[in-house]
Amino acid sequence: MPARKGERGTCCSEEDACCRVETLVSVDSRGQMVLPKDFREKAGIGPGDKLALVSWERNGEICCLVLMKAEELGELVKERLGPVLGGIMQRP
Template sequence: MVLPKEIREKAKIRPGDKLALLSLEKDGAVCCLSLINVAELEKMVKSNLGPVINEAFQQSGGRT
């Protein structure tokens, strides 16, 4: 996939950056595609799921 230079510059996408492709469906068909920088996606997942995982771990008494 080729992204125009203007878009890459606005999104601060550099050569070698890894991007995740996310899709949204409506009525069983893909209606939207979104590219997210993998490093940013990782930060979002950690900040949102980290507290949930920590709480579950504490409630289990530290058992895995």
């Protein structure tokens, strides 16, 4: 289950989270994709929500894409970098 707003952690870092193919999307001639309504509802994606497209690159080519809510990405960054930045800021 994804972490709810205000809970510590993100769904992307939970040990009990899982990954699966939810749906296939097509890219139209204008480069646009449509996320199916049932998936948007399941993911809690609504009008005006911001999504981050994260990519992995291998041998100079993008090999994997992940689409995630921007707020989840922000929480993930805080979770991972917070302790590092906190340590840097506390140094004399």
